[in-house]
Amino acid sequence: MVKKFKIIVIVIIFSINAHYAQNIEKDKVKFSPVFKSIILPGWGQYALDHPKRGNFFISGEVLGVSLSAFSFIKSNNVKDTYIAMAAEHAGTKDSGKGHQYWVDIGNYNSSEDYNDEHLRWREYDALYPDDEMWRWQWDSEKNRERFEDLRIESDNYELIGKFIIGGIIINHIISAIDAFYLKNISINDTVEVLSFYNPQRKDLSYSLQISF
Numbered sequence: 001m002v003k004k005f006k007i008i009v010i011v012i013i014f015s016i017n018a019h020y021a022q023n024i025e026k027d028k029v030k031f032s033p034v035f036k037s038i039i040l041p042g043w044g045q046y047a048l049d050h051p052k053r054g055n056f057f058i059s060g061e062v063l064g065v066s067l068s069a070f071s072f073i074k075s076n077n078v079k080d081t082y083i084a085m086a087a088e089h090a091g092t093k094d095s096g097k098g099h100q101y102w103v104d105i106g107n108y109n110s111s112e113d114y115n116d117e118h119l120r121w122r123e124y125d126a127l128y129p130d131d132e133m134w135r136w137q138w139d140s141e142k143n144r145e146r147f148e149d150l151r152i153e154s155d156n157y158e159l160i161g162k163f164i165i166g167g168i169i170i171n172h173i174i175s176a177i178d179a180f181y182l183k184n185i186s187i188n189d190t191v192e193v194l195s196f197y198n199p200q201r202k203d204l205s206y207s208l209q210i211s212f
Helices: 002-020 033-039 043-047 051-090 099-107 111-120 141-189
Strands: 191-198 203-210
Touching: 033 043, 033 141, 043 051, 043 141, 051 099, 051 141, 099 111, 099 141
Parallel strands: none
Antiparallel strands: 191 203
8 A cells, every 4th residue: 555655645746747848937946835744744734924825734744643553663563472471381482483473373272273273174384393483382261362453453553554655655646736825826816817918000919027
């Protein structure tokens, strides 16, 4: 999901940059408000003298970063807790274990139970080696269930953090689009249509005047 948003951001940047390259001369010597909002939501709005809109986007950025940081920190803390609990009550070793291992030991009382079931399913590639590094044996059903609750809690916090990152990226995109919109409004405000009447030729002509 994050990769897709990155692609969208890149497309928007190049599209808007192509538009502005043909417009205002002063944008050649400084950052466009659109680029400012891509870098930091709200920055472009401040540059265009729309502080209220800028406050909205920058507040969303601060809130999003804070919540995502909290979610990932909380996830890691809970993970440390359930890994320590598994070591104490199931005899596990943390070294070289992937996420699926922790899912499996939360669902089976022992590595033997796990291997026996997967042998019946003929899932030979899913078996764990019968050695000290991978073996586990829970001392009680209660501790295994408590471990599983903590593992799920940690995963949920991590998932929330990922969703918030997606929201942060969306905030950057919307802020850039809003800055693009505000910039177009300011350009339109400087456009003036003038009319000229030539009494000798008895004709009417028009001119388009753009102030930069």
